Amino acid sequence: MTRPLYLHIGLQKTGTSYLQGLFLGSVDALREAGLDVYPTQRRAAYWLMLDVRDRFRPHDPAQAREVLRDLPGNLDAAQGRAALVSEESFSPAEDAQIQRLLAACSDREVHVVVTARDLGRQIPSVWQQGLQSGRAMTFPDYLARLHKTQGTPAPIWWQKDLPAVLEKWTRHVPAERIHVVTVPPPGADKGLLLERFCSVLGIDAGLLDQSSVGRANRGLRLEQAEVLRRVNAGIPDDLKRRDVYGDVGKRGFSVKVLGGAEGRPILLPESERAWCEELSRRYVEHVRAGGYHVVGDVEDLLPRDSAFAPDEQEVTEEQVAQVAVDALTTMVSRQLVTHRRRKDRAAAEAAERAARGWRGRLRRMLRV
Template sequence: MSRRLYVHVGLQKTGTSYLQAALLNSTAQLAAQGLDLVPPSKRECFELMVVIRNRYEARRDEASDRATVERFTNQLDKAPGSRAVFSQESLAAAGPAQIDRLLDACGDREVHAVITVRDLARQLPSMWQEDLKAGGTTRFGAYLRGLQELERAGKAKAPWIHLDPPTVASRWAAALSADRVHVITVPPAGSPTDLLLQRFARVLDVDATRLEPEDRPSNSSLGLVQAEVLRRVNAELPEEVHRRYVYGDVVKRQFGAQVLGAQEKQRILVPAKFRSWCEEVSERHVADLAQGGYRVEGTLEDLRCTEAAFAEGSTRPSEGDVAAASVTAIASMLAARGTAEAERRTGEIRVGEDGLLTKVKRKLGK
């Protein structure tokens, strides 16, 4: 029997960062159970996805891309376990030709696709936040209307493809067969915190109790007010700061995650006027996945929207709340900068004092 490779393709915002952290924190425990991480690091997984999907085409180097794919194939060949797993959530948007390219690199492995799916009403605010964390400036309502247009036009492209599990599952089933496609549902709010990991572990055939998930979420969310602050800041940033390598470090991770992410949050809810659309789409997704012949871990009932996900009133924060959050953010950044500056100056004084003391000792012949 061929050794298996589980390709976890997302979808985005379905607990992927949490699951990936648990895998990376537990490499030894997984290896003891016959499961290898291939590629073995998050960076290499991302690089392989970029090559497979031909992202950033203008900056691609054919020789480097070929080496990346060959390295993956070699890693699979040398992996000692009976099973391996490759997790990268942006593979959800892979088209048929890109899926074939990945499968060609998998050698004689028996490939299984793993798709994590979440109810639409909870996923929409998370997707909007990711758009903002990438420099977006679109208001939530306008963002939702854009997604509606894509869905109603039947356009299976980003960002809608990451909210369309039946299309993603059908693409992988066409390349693999439906019985090699595993659909894992994200449990509803209020479920045990490790239930998603348990479901994921059952598909990979490992013991979830031997894994080490992170104590704190590795992908921090923003509250309603903080998201609006980031949206407005994005609109004021100069073009050079919006460059990917600059924005990711300075704005997304430092300002967004560390400063705004540390503030008290108010959950982002979907405006009630979108409720009928969300419920209609969700019902269709449940029916399509049920008829697809896929292996379901959890229950498709988890994909139905709950009343608590919708807001009857306005979803726009008040100007007072935005101003208060902005002042708090500025104070936090200044406090961090001030502390660092104070420590630097204290260090300079100590070095100066040590240098003066050395000169005195030399003069005294000590």
């Protein structure tokens, strides 16, 4: 019997970082249970996606090109009954790129897993994720561009047009082997998404090490997003290269400094409700009629009232100034802690050298 390969392709901002953190943190336990996770590092999975989608840049490391090349051999050597590959940026792949990936999946029976979230929460989340990648577009401008490009293959829709993604992948994988896992609505049990995802893989969610997640992929609040947007607007484009900005701008400033701070959630304006609800109903109808394996309630894809703001959610200059001061205080405090530790370490080393000198002189005196 051909062993299955579960290819988790996204969508973006549908709990993918949470799921990947759990699975990558539980590789050994899952292997014992018969599920091989490949690659075993998030960066390698990202490199695999870059190779599949022809997105390498000159600054990408040479070993990044080895992941796709080694995929067939690693799948052949795996001993488990099934395997999992997870990378949320696979979903926008073009037909030729999908074929390239599937050709590298050895003789596995490929199953495609799509995690899907209601647009009311996904749209603001994807916008602020773009800020964490160096973009500087305002939320109103972002929404205007969504309206202008709706129904086109514009990149802004790649991770939101669920029917288009499903139709494209169905050209390569039968609909009955495409699993749509819906993200539970607000207020649902925290572990429900994981249980739904694990049910597709046929494993017990209890096997996963919850402590392996660490810090979640923390989204920005409205005020922090505005500060990051303004900072990005002032950074030259040549410094937004992903291997540079990702370490400093995203994982450094956005996640470690701005992430998790108090503030208002980023919500869709009430004026977008009718459009968002109508589009979401179309998504639900497409999933119901498509013959896909749906895990969860397809109506989880309909936005809740809590997704919409009663006003335009303006951020005042005073709020921007306060967030900026808080961020600078955090950054300077961390630098001071580092500097103090360096100073203390240097002082301790100097004292130890002095003590060794005195001990040496004392020994010489005693020998005389």
